Amino acid sequence: MENGLNDATPTEAAFKLVLLSKSNPVMGCYMFWTSLLVFKMLIMSLLTARQRMKTKTYANPEDLRLSRSTEVRFGDPNVERVRRAHRNDLENVLPFLIMSLVYVASGPNPLTARLLIRIGASARLLHTLVYAVIPVPQPARALAFFTTFAITCFEAGYILICCIKYI
Amino acid sequence: MENGLNDATPTEAAFKLVLLSKSNPVMGCYMFWTSLLVFKMLIMSLLTARQRMKTKTYANPEDLRLSRSTEVRFGDPNVERVRRAHRNDLENVLPFLIMSLVYVASGPNPLTARLLIRIGASARLLHTLVYAVIPVPQPARALAFFTTFAITCFEAGYILICCIKYI
């Protein structure tokens, strides 16, 4: 019933069983939050560009013409903070997205799955806020970081157990 | 009809409805261009290795034996340029690939979807060319960058709107 099998002709049932399609509410939830996280990650590039312009820290000679800088510079603390936040996204958001897709494909309990996806994605939005937008004293960043970290670990553990026979 | 539903027995129809399979031409298009982009990203590692050998810039003590260098070095401009291009790929190609997969799973208009995938992927191939292979004056790199950037944003916005009910 959770998979939408009731009151359906066989063919409709077969279609609804397709876990990785919009007809599965868990997949719909995953798709929504994935879009939000991808959008956030793209904005990191713009934040970096803004800091580069503000501090005139350009890493490529061909970019100098855009402002009136005369040489390439590296290591400005404001630029590096946004770049560290961006790299942290690569290290955590992308594995979270791939892991969650695999988790959705395994047909988990819909309520649990949607809760995990919502909390995991929201924590990453918060992480960017307290890291790159308004630097906040610890443990704000650590808490946001470990929330998504723990959820990704749980999903990985869940799949490891339920797919152990395919090793 | 766009999903290949005409002239099919119910079971065939159910099969063809599976959006994330080779029987869906949009997915076929996505698979082709994903392979090309992954291939390109792998080649970045070889480009970095070539620059490291040419300039004898090795980051690990255990790599020194490969050439006749005596100490680790960092920050060579040629190596760093390829590494920046590679990092830019991680920041943009991987979100583009994940976002496009989700977009394909939502069953978009096939013509639009295939056009977006083709243009988005080609722009990234161009980006690498003008950044890491033959450095070209701006705005060549910026144009290539923002083409894929805009397409990924469009796909994210499309999914955000059509999946808002699963929030």
Add this chain to the structure above:
Amino acid sequence: MENGLNDATPTEAAFKLVLLSKSNPVMGCYMFWTSLLVFKMLIMSLLTARQRMKTKTYANPEDLRLSRSTEVRFGDPNVERVRRAHRNDLENVLPFLIMSLVYVASGPNPLTARLLIRIGASARLLHTLVYAVIPVPQPARALAFFTTFAITCFEAGYILICCIKYI
């Protein structure tokens, strides 16, 4: 038969044909090894944190309160080694995971596919071991690196050929 089509009612057959679901043993194998690799990547963050604490190398002013350091530091060789290994994962494991998913979606020979996934993933576990945990003389790291590299290339080439008509 390899796709589980024998002895099934039409609807069951349609369901079993769904390549990206746990009912496909190749997908089960992919899911298992993806979880293991994601788990390993997350552990890299903890390894970095351990090195940062051991050498008191913190990159953010707000992290200094956690220990009794008085200023941010960069470029400690032990921290940087783990960070290079982590970045190498981003550059290779994530493309391997995305490429393998697409490869599984194309319905390859099950035996070949499972072998490639197992070897490719194991080589990356080995890579981390000889790079970040116990630094070992070359060519240990190079061999582990090129194993997964070659497998990802093979998968990309396979898809390029079988999807060329969707270009």
